[in-house]
Amino acid sequence: MTTTHFSDEIIIAYADGELEPDQRAALERQMEADGDLADRVARLAESRVRAKAALAPLLNEPVPAALSANIAAMVDKAEQASSADDATIVSLAARRRHGLSAGFARWDMPIAASVALVMGTAAGFLIATYWTDTPPGLRVANLEQAGLVAALNTIPAGDESNIGAGDRFRAIATYRDADGAVCREFEVDHADTSTVVAVACRPAAAWELQFAVVADQNNDGYAPASSLESLDAYLTAVGAGEPLSPDDEKTVLDGLN
Amino acid sequence: MPDAFSQELVALLPNLRRFAIALCRSRDIADDLVQTTCEKALQARASYQPGTRLDAWLFRILRNSWIDQTRRQKTEGPRIDVADAHFLVGQDGERTTEARLALDATAKAIATLPDDQREVLIMVCVEDLTYREAADVLSVPVGTIMSRLARARRKLVDQLGIDTPTKRSEDQKGLM
Numbered sequence: 001m002t003t004t005h006f007s008d009e010i011i012i013a014y015a016d017g018e019l020e021p022d023q024r025a026a027l028e029r030q031m032e033a034d035g036d037l038a039d040r041v042a043r044l045a046e047s048r049v050r051a052k053a054a055l056a057p058l059l060n061e062p063v064p065a066a067l068s069a070n071i072a073a074m075v076d077k078a079e080q081a082s083s084a085d086d087a088t089i090v091s092l093a094a095r096r097r098h099g100l101s102a103g104f105a106r107w108d109m110p111i112a113a114s115v116a117l118v119m120g121t122a123a124g125f126l127i128a129t130y131w132t133d134t135p136p137g138l139r140v141a142n143l144e145q146a147g148l149v150a151a152l153n154t155i156p157a158g159d160e161s162n163i164g165a166g167d168r169f170r171a172i173a174t175y176r177d178a179d180g181a182v183c184r185e186f187e188v189d190h191a192d193t194s195t196v197v198a199v200a201c202r203p204a205a206a207w208e209l210q211f212a213v214v215a216d217q218n219n220d221g222y223a224p225a226s227s228l229e230s231l232d233a234y235l236t237a238v239g240a241g242e243p244l245s246p247d248d249e250k251t252v253l254d255g256l257n
Numbered sequence: 258m259p260d261a262f263s264q265e266l267v268a269l270l271p272n273l274r275r276f277a278i279a280l281c282r283s284r285d286i287a288d289d290l291v292q293t294t295c296e297k298a299l300q301a302r303a304s305y306q307p308g309t310r311l312d313a314w315l316f317r318i319l320r321n322s323w324i325d326q327t328r329r330q331k332t333e334g335p336r337i338d339v340a341d342a343h344f345l346v347g348q349d350g351e352r353t354t355e356a357r358l359a360l361d362a363t364a365k366a367i368a369t370l371p372d373d374q375r376e377v378l379i380m381v382c383v384e385d386l387t388y389r390e391a392a393d394v395l396s397v398p399v400g401t402i403m404s405r406l407a408r409a410r411r412k413l414v415d416q417l418g419i420d421t422p423t424k425r426s427e428d429q430k431g432l433m
Contacts, residue, residue, distance in 0.1 A: 008407035016381065018388050043419050047410040048382040050419065054363035055383045057347025058275045067288045071270065071295045075263040078299040
């Protein structure tokens with residue numbers, strides 16, 4: 001019978017249950033006949049048991065009180081921050097159901113996060129881009145659907161409509177900007193589950209995209225709070241007025257058509 | 258009520274502390290390192306993948322923090338003499354029994370291993386990470402884990418005179 005030399009690497013992998021089945025079988029076959037090999041396996045396996053036992057007392061040392069206290073405080077602080085986050089996460093589905101009223105409430109909220117936050121997290125970020133000027137090859141927030149302009153012109157806040165290619169348009173609010181131009185906050189759910197939160201204004205005869213955040217929606221239909229915080233920051237920055245009442249909005253939309 | 262992540266983080270503090278002591282060889286520095294690690298972990302918790310081992314993820318943060326720190330200070334850790342290698346010996350006051358002395362001898366032998374071997378030994382043999390998990394913590398191939406671990410365990414076997422269970426009996430000892 002030919003004997004193979006097994007390295008310490010192979011032996012510890014065997015002892016640790018990390019060896020591939022065919023190597024394991026070969027080593028076991030040889031161990032039956034080779035007492036020295038069996039010894040090496042036993043000793044190297046024992047080294048693990050010893051190491052674990054030797055460092056067990058360290059685990060039983062009490063964690064110093066100061067360290068425990070600091071970390072407990074850190075955890076508390078993180079919990080508070082995350083529950084504050086939860087409060088500002090707005091379900092897109094809920095906003096759809098509540099239409100304007102959810103939009104109103106949100107606009108009064110303090111701006112909790114800087115716009116820059118969004119860039120590193122879940123959302124791509126585009127601001128003040130005119131879609132009419134979109135260079136070829138750049139999809140501006142995936143908003144090139146033909147049906148979008150018609151939807152902007154007709155769908156009242158709180159209502160939805162299909163705009164083709166599996167995309168859904170949802171009007172959130174209509175307001176006038178500081179210059180008196182009609183603006184609309186809206187969302188588009190793309191078939192690929194991303195949601196665009198956007199604002200378009202109509203200073204003259206054409207709609208211009210002023211703001212868009214592409215938020216990856218999770219399975220529950222929630223957009224990251226950061227995308228809505230950046231919208232709040234934008235609305236504040238441009239001096240957006242209060243959303244129009246349904247009657248006023250109807251008058252404005254009728255005037256567009 | 259802390260959530261599951263925070264609860265598990267707090268429950269792992271003794272393990273983090275043990276790993277930190279093994280890395281930086283000082284309880285005081287280790288405690289600072291554990292605190293830094295928890296701070297970073299809480300900030301970065303969104304990047305933790307649920308279902309994977311939280312301890313492995315924390316070890317990675319801890320180790321990277323330690324490397325950053327030593328790199329900034331541009332200091333190598335002090336060379337450890339066998340005589341000074343008490344940092345892994347437990348401090349629970351119980352140190353008289355023969356069994357306890359054997360444990361302490363093992364702890365000292367582990368303490369004198371080269372850093373790269375010691376950290377792998379602790380992750381795999383003490384914290385029960387798989388080779389793959391340990392390789393991910395260190396960003397090295399599995400083969401590197403195996404060779405460091407084999408060298409570490411070979412040293413322990415030789416230094417501590419680890420014998421096989423069958424040969425520990427008196428009558429066979431004389432034959433060796």
